[in-house]
């Protein structure tokens with residue numbers, strides 16, 4: 166690619182199972198950096214998700230409705246191919262701690278090898294969010310702990326519903 170595109174479109178990919186306040190912090194800051202930010206859920210995830218892609222899309226749409234330049238989507242297959250198809254030139258990722266760095270560096274270098282014209286940009290998680298992960302949030306609520314302030318209220322309500330309906334593991338028959 167030569168020069169700067171007129172409209173800089175970034176993809177913020179992830180599992181978002183579910184979205185946390187840490188993700189939200191990255192999205193809020195990303196929405197100020199790019200003309201358009203597409204928050205996109207990996208559809209063919211090897212990890213067994215708690216929420217279906219449709220449920221995660223619903224939650225993301227609800228929580229992100231106030232950002233006029235943020236769109237919610239999902240993708241299958243190679244992230245860089247999806248990004249190119251969407252006209253994006255940036256992949257946005259958040260880094261919480263040094264433990265995230267190794268995996269993120271590996272993915273960024275692989276993505277660069279596959280499509281050098283697409284840049285990965287990292288935002289450091291705000292210190293208030295650096296310990297939050299979707300996995301831990303699910304573990305804590307599943308064990309009866311308090312997750313207030315870790316996820317948006319609408320997501321907390323969904324998690325309560327899911328864990329109350331399905332018991333300790335949280336997974337329903339439909340998953």
Ligand code: PNS
Nearest residue numbers: 178179180181207242243244245272275
């Ligand atoms: O929220 P996560 O689980 O850390 O997100 C990981 C994600 C979705 C960014 C990553 O698994 C991904 O990009 N998957 C798509 C498959 C792909 O492109 N793989 C090769 C390059 S690393």
